[in-house]
Amino acid sequence: MSPDALLVVFAVILGLLVGSFSNVLIWRLPRGENVAFPPSHCPHCDHRLGVRDLVPLGSWLALGGKCRYCRAPIKARYPVVEALTGLGYGLIAWLFPPLTFGLGALGLMVLFTILLVGSAIDLDTYTIPDELTLPGVGLGLLFALANAQGSGLPTFPEAVQGALLGAGLLVTINNVGAWVLRRFRERSWPEFPLGYQQISLGLLAGAWLGPWWGAGVALLSALVNALAKKVIRIPELLTLGGFLVSVMLGGSGLGRDLGAMVVGALGAAGAVALVCGVYWWLHWRRHREDDGAADTDEPVDAQAMGFGDVKLAAVIGAFLGWELLLVALVVAVFAGAVLGVIQMALHSSNRLKFGPYLAIGAVVALLWGPALVGWYKGLLGL
Template sequence: MSLDLLLVIFAGIFGLLVGSFSNVLIWRIPRGENIAFPPSHCPNCDHPLAPKDLVPLFSWLSLGGKCRYCKAPIKPRYPVIEGLTGLAYAAIALAFPLTTYGLLAPLGLMLLFTLLLVGSAIDLDTFQLPDEITLTGVILGLIFAALPTGGMTRLLPTLPNAVEGALFGAGIVVLVSLLGSWVMRRFRERRFPEFPLGYQQISLGLLVGAWLGWPAALVAAALSAGVNVVAKKVVPIPELATLGGFVLSLVLSSAGTGPNILSMVNMALTGAGAVALLCGFYWWIHSLQSRRKTPNAEADSAAETPSDPVAMGFGDVKLMAAIGAFLGWQATLVAFVAAVPLGLLLALTFGKKLPFGPALAAGAVIALFWGPHLIAWYRGFTGM
């Protein structure tokens, strides 16, 4: 047996174990529970589970899908998550042999798959993508990009490319959200702008980034937030000026004024993405502080705070940023393009409202395995 094949088998077994832990994350993160303590227990009778109850796949099969102690049914999702993770880890080890790419890069892709799977399962249950999955994924993606991955061929993006991928991923989704919600409001201004950072600053980042790049977009957003803090209220930034100005900028660019249109779109997306991530991390830190002070304060506040119509959830913005940090901007674009028809197909198939996160995750898996081939095919087809 070759070394690569042996490593594929080990990766599959490792994936089964990670899949078992993924089920813990899927159950506990939305409930705000510690992921390590108490040890695994039946969610129905709270009886602690013995090691023989925790063998991936086999425990569920041997018990007939029921708890050993109270006989309550155990959801089939548990072995499905374990099996999918085992298969995916083995597939990654097979597609990207460790003898060629080193250990660290395939491990990073395995971690990305787990983040996508856990996030999708939680999104299907709650219509929310937790920051513990998405923003932690952004941080981990940048860490993996910064580390020397080893191997004869580089698989993960470099750190500058990972940063660009994260900003681009966040930007492409938040742009759809900005324009979509503007249309849903019939081009009226927001009634409930966030304080001190929010969608108004993201729209500003979109416009400033289109002309000056994402660092300038961050500076402009920070100055706007500072004005809000000093004024102790939201100082309006008309979307007619920011979003309308972005559309006008594209018209001017196509007429030969300023950067070429592709560069302008890229700079605008990374500018909006940079401010969106700034908002994401700010809101995450703020929610953690609120939770420490008053348990359930975040949920109560969300229930009481009115909001404007939303075209896409902000969790999708952060999930795409994590995908971009692991895969780079080109593969992230492939993921988004694949996710749109997948999301429509799922919605039409099941005939009900579904979260977009699982479609983004599926698109990311397509980009993970076939992204470079699809990009090469597109370049050959268009002659680029």
Template sequence: MNPDVLLVALAAVLGLLVGSFSNVLIWRLPRGENIAFPPSHCPHCDHRLSPRDLVPVFSWLGLRGKCRYCGAPIKTRYPLVELLTGIGYALIAVLFPPLTFGLSTLGLMVLFTLLLVGSAIDLDTYTIPDELTLPGVVLGLLFALANAADSGLPTFAQAVQGALLGAGLLVTINNLGSWVLRRFRERRFPEFPLGYQQISLGLLAGTWLGPWWGAGVGLLSALVNLMTRRVVPIPETLTLGGLLVSVMLGSAAVGPGMILMVQGALAAAGAVSLVCGVYWWLHWRRHRQDDGASEDAESDVSAMGFGDVKLAAVIGAFLGWERLLVALVVAVFAGALLGVVQLALKSENRVKFGPYLAAGAFVALIWGDEIIRSYRQLLGL
């Protein structure tokens, strides 16, 4: 048998097995449960499942979609996730042969699982767990070390840039959108010691100082909050308004130039937002009960969830900033199209952007190079 064909078949089998574990993640992560213990069990009768109950797809078919022990229905999502993962892994093995791409192929399979699990959880809960996204960014950077320069996948430096720009682009859209939704009023409930105010400050500083100094200014503001033991307000009229003025000045050839200013602003905001993500994750894990008691507390209006910001960083780390832009464009168009359909049907119009972003990333993975090449030819670049 041809080695490539054998590896594709093995990838499909691996995908089925990983898909079975993905179902565990989809069920347990939103509930804060341990993903390893207790062993797999029926969520209805709590009976421990035997090995014959855990064969991907075939167990569900053999049981006709019902629990062997209590007869409760088993969601079709279980075999669907397993099938999608098996097909996805096989397709990745075809497009990125393991004998040629080595560990990079495995990295793309990890990305596929992160996107699928995150999308399924987002559809159920309107959240994307930090346990997926934040380690996912680190994994994207680590796998980038194995990417060859001519592979079409990002090198380590490009992966860092992709992660920062991915998070920065989404958080900038969120901050500007939230500012508009609040009718340009200031935040009533700024986070302590680190939050959206520091991200907006990083945006403004990054336009003139570059990504790392810009991020440093934003984080220095958090240090000031800690030292004074209160939130020292940073008006968004200054930070976000200053960002818009800075970009206009950059377009008039003032300062480093508009392109460098935008890149510096987005990367600085992305760096601060990822630090925020880690801080909030650790804080939530330590104070889960306290936070749970205040879930109904008032908060400022937000244009999108922060989980989408971190998911964009994952995509940027694995695929690079150019493919990230393709993924974002596809996600926006897909979301807008479905939004029009929902409006026509007068159905629920709350947008779960994570699945669109994941679908856009898959499109970018398969056709991203062709789309980017065609765009450059169109512009004569």
């Protein structure tokens, strides 16, 4: 057996083991539980599970899908997650041989786990935990440090750009869409000291000043709020309306280059959105500890302010780069539209958050993204 083939086998085994731990994350993260302690136990009878109860795939099959101690049914999702992780890791090791791609291949396996765990939690709770996405962005940037130029995986600057554009694109759609749905009325309760208001300001400033200066202007606004100990309102008619006018000016040749304006605006908005995400996460965790909210049965992120899809897009951009991020978003929108039509035809009231679609789009981008990007550039003659 060749070294590459042997590594594929090892990757499948590793995937099965990681899949078992992924089930722990899927259960505990939305409940605010520690993922390491207490050790694995049955959620029905609370009996601690032994080694023979934790063999990936094998234990569930041997026990007939029931707890050894109380005979309560064990969800079929457990072996499904383990099997999908094993297959996913094996496929990644085959397409991105670790001997060639080094740590980049391991990074893609980490991305696959984040996507699978995030999708499963989203399906259960309609949330994607910050404990998954925010560290995921950091991991994507760290793995990018090991990616070589021309390897097909983003270098560190490309990963930073991908993360900012991923978060920026989705949060811009969110902000502009919400403004339109409110019929261009202002938000009733702007966040203190930073929030959507600063994101919209970053969008406008970034269009003219670039991503970093644009983000700086927005965060300076948050500092002013903190010093004033109140929200100094910046009308959305000025920020969002100004951004749309700026884009029109760039498109007509009266402003900066249109492409530079869009990249600057989205990059600044994405940077501020991620800062907001970290702030809201830490702020909520502090207040949860003070108020004892961890003792409630309500899912963790249902109490927190955030936008999981925005942060998940940043994770995808950090691991795959901005071009494959765009492929993932296009596939996600298309998949959501198709499933939406099917649900309407079946008169189904079930709904899915955008997270699972983003995950599907990211997997498609990982497998076929470069070919799709090459085909599209060929159509444009680039």
